[in-house]
Amino acid sequence: MSVIDEVKQRIDIAEVVSQYASLTKAGRTFKALCPLHSEKHPSFFVYPEQQSWHCFGACNTGGDIFAFVMKKESIDFGEALRLLAQRAGVTIPSRFEPGAEGKEKERLYQVNEAATQYFHNLLVNAPSGEKARNYVASRDLSPKTVAEFQLGYSLNSWDALKQYLIERGYTEGELQTAGLVIQTEEGKTYDRFRNQLMFPISDIRGRIIGFGARVLDDSLPKYLNSPQTPVFDKSSSLYGINLATAAVRQQNTAVIVEGYTDTITAHQNSFNNVVASMGTSVTEKQVSTLKRLTKNVVLALDADVAGEEAMLRSVGYENILGAEVKVIILPRGKDPDDVIKEDKQNWQRLMEEALPVVDYVFNMVTAKLDLKTARDKSLAVDKLLPIVAEIKDTVRQAHYLQKLARLVKLSERSLDAALGKIKASQSRRQIKEPKPEAITRALRPILSSPLEEYCLALLLQHPELKDKSEGLLPEYFESSQNREIFIAWQQANDLSSLKDKLDAALHEELDALINKSLPANQIELKYADCVLRLREKFLQNLEAKKAEVLASAAEAGGTAAELAKLEEQGIEVSAGLREVFAQKARRGQEQRR
Numbered sequence: 173m174s175v176i177d178e179v180k181q182r183i184d185i186a187e188v189v190s191q192y193a194s195l196t197k198a199g200r201t202f203k204a205l206c207p208l209h210s211e212k213h214p215s216f217f218v219y220p221e222q223q224s225w226h227c228f229g230a231c232n233t234g235g236d237i238f239a240f241v242m243k244k245e246s247i248d249f250g251e252a253l254r255l256l257a258q259r260a261g262v263t264i265p266s267r268f269e270p271g272a273e274g275k276e277k278e279r280l281y282q283v284n285e286a287a288t289q290y291f292h293n294l295l296v297n298a299p300s301g302e303k304a305r306n307y308v309a310s311r312d313l314s315p316k317t318v319a320e321f322q323l324g325y326s327l328n329s330w331d332a333l334k335q336y337l338i339e340r341g342y343t344e345g346e347l348q349t350a351g352l353v354i355q356t357e358e359g360k361t362y363d364r365f366r367n368q369l370m371f372p373i374s375d376i377r378g379r380i381i382g383f384g385a386r387v388l389d390d391s392l393p394k395y396l397n398s399p400q401t402p403v404f405d406k407s408s409s410l411y412g413i414n415l416a417t418a419a420v421r422q423q424n425t426a427v428i429v430e431g432y433t434d435t436i437t438a439h440q441n442s443f444n445n446v447v448a449s450m451g452t453s454v455t456e457k458q459v460s461t462l463k464r465l466t467k468n469v470v471l472a473l474d475a476d477v478a479g480e481e482a483m484l485r486s487v488g489y490e491n492i493l494g495a496e497v498k499v500i501i502l503p504r505g506k507d508p509d510d511v512i513k514e515d516k517q518n519w520q521r522l523m524e525e526a527l528p529v530v531d532y533v534f535n536m537v538t539a540k541l542d543l544k545t546a547r548d549k550s551l552a553v554d555k556l557l558p559i560v561a562e563i564k565d566t567v568r569q570a571h572y573l574q575k576l577a578r579l580v581k582l583s584e585r586s587l588d589a590a591l592g593k594i595k596a597s598q599s600r601r602q603i604k605e606p607k608p609e610a611i612t613r614a615l616r617p618i619l620s621s622p623l624e625e626y627c628l629a630l631l632l633q634h635p636e637l638k639d640k641s642e643g644l645l646p647e648y649f650e651s652s653q654n655r656e657i658f659i660a661w662q663q664a665n666d667l668s669s670l671k672d673k674l675d676a677a678l679h680e681e682l683d684a685l686i687n688k689s690l691p692a693n694q695i696e697l698k699y700a701d702c703v704l705r706l707r708e709k710f711l712q713n714l715e716a717k718k719a720e721v722l723a724s725a726a727e728a729g730g731t732a733a734e735l736a737k738l739e740e741q742g743i744e745v746s747a748g749l750r751e752v753f754a755q756k757a758r759r760g761q762e763q764r765r
């Protein structure tokens with residue numbers, strides 16, 4: 173099975189889409205306001221059975237999970253594959269990485285460095301950087317800090333960076349791989365970052381791996397990141413790590429905050445051991461990165477989310493570090509940036525008062541309980557004992573077992589027996605379920621599409637068909653990998669340039685198609701047939717999708733306008749289908765003659 177199929181099998185489209193749109197169940201489908209265009213009435217639908225989506229509104233398009241992520245994140249197929257593979261826990265074999273992997277990465281560091289200098293110069297010197305300079309000044313960031321963090325400004329232009337870098341010898345392809353430009357459906361590219369304050373993100377060795385960007389007005393999203401690239405993986409990167417390394421080693425402690433400006437303000441105030449998780453919740457990979465520098469990690473968490481976050485993950489982090497994780501709880505509604513600016517001493521004090529995370533969880537759980545009652549005692553044990561069971565360090569585990577026993581006034585021995593049971597079931601779970609996600613996510617059947625593949629094989633093996641390919645549209649290919657190959661074929665002049673255009677993960681499928689055995693005669697006729705059948709399948713599929721939508725809309729007593737709009741679109745499709753039937757009939761007559 174290919175990596176692509178494996179990803180498709182493990183990922184549920186509704187689950188992924190629900191990160192971008194709020195889905196409501198409508199019959200066998202889900203509907204939502206389209207996350208790809210702005211609208212007032214939902215015309216975006218997800219079909220779990222087919223693992224596909226369709227927007228009947230302005231987008232008027234659809235596809236599989238890859239097509240969705242590519243559109244939504246403005247990334248290419250390879251980037252989407254890597255993103256989804258990571259989510260699904262599928263490893264992309266290294267043979268899918270380009271051969272000269274090291275060289276490619278080196279070029280990406282270089283192009284990122286060049287972009288960093290370009291942005292930085294604009295922020296510091298350009299007249300057009302005025303607004304960004306004002307923003308920086310309003311956040312009290314000193315010129316020294318701006319230089320240290322190499323902050324920058326991206327012009328309000330579609331191609332300023334692109335032109336600059338191309339003049340310096342970088343290719344459009346390299347810019348695209350680096351995530352600095354976005355490619356349109358027509359194959360044109362434009363600058364990803366425009367009119368934003370730029371935060372270059374470095375790895376621990378100080379190489380620029382990607383960018384964070386903040387808008388300078390009230391538009392949303394406020395922050396934007398580079399996409400996943402061969403050198404940038406947000407979930408394992410920590411903002412400021414290159415500048416924090418020395419201090420982390422020296423103080424033997426690292427503090428993780430959430431935001432870019434939290435880190436910058438901390439450093440400006442000489443709290444140099446601070447790094448940021450960049451808006452996401454802290455990940456195991458980030459903790460592993462820090463482990464190379466220190467075992468002592470302090471999380472500076474937002475009071476609102478701190479509880480759950482700490483509860484869910486921190487013991488896991490402790491096990492990675494082989495040490496205690498501490499938590500500081502920020503005053504409600506304030507982030508580290510505010511706290512430090514108000515009074516440096518406050519930050520110092522919060523650090524000194526940082527609690528071991530398990531103690532914090534104990535406080536949080538017991539605060540809501542009345543431990544004199546039997547019911548609440550049992551609740552406390554139910555919630556806390558599994559956390560104690562997770563602690564690998566036996567001394568610390570014993571410590572917290574004692575603490576719990578004292579709290580609920582039970583003998584340690586009775587708790588110890590319960591602990592033993594939990595541990596046994598945890599280890600059984602570990603043996604039986606090496607990959608919990610793989611179990612809970614039922615494996616989906618792979619919807620293969622022999623017709624699509626047959627058609628592609630014809631095109632690839634018979635260059636003379638290129639002139640006859642009008643009327644064949646990318647949307648007719650439901651599976652993204654076939655769609656990708658078709659689009660690359662449209663753009664390429666020969667097989668080798670076609671291969672260059674394709675992500676390495678698609679090379680195996682391409683080779684299989686090129687070597688597929690095909691009938692030797694009547695190629696043109698067979699091809700025309702194939703196109704017609706693909707078109708028919710596409711339209712029928714659309715019709716079926718619409719029927720499902722109509723049924724669910726009627727069931728739910730959908731608004732008349734909504735129904736009318738859908739009906740209207742339905743009529744167009746029916747017209748398309750009628751045309752296909754007419755063409756088929758004509759062809760039948762011709763063949764009989």
Ligand SMILES: [Zn+2]
Nearest residue numbers: 206209227231
């Ligand atoms: Zn749409």
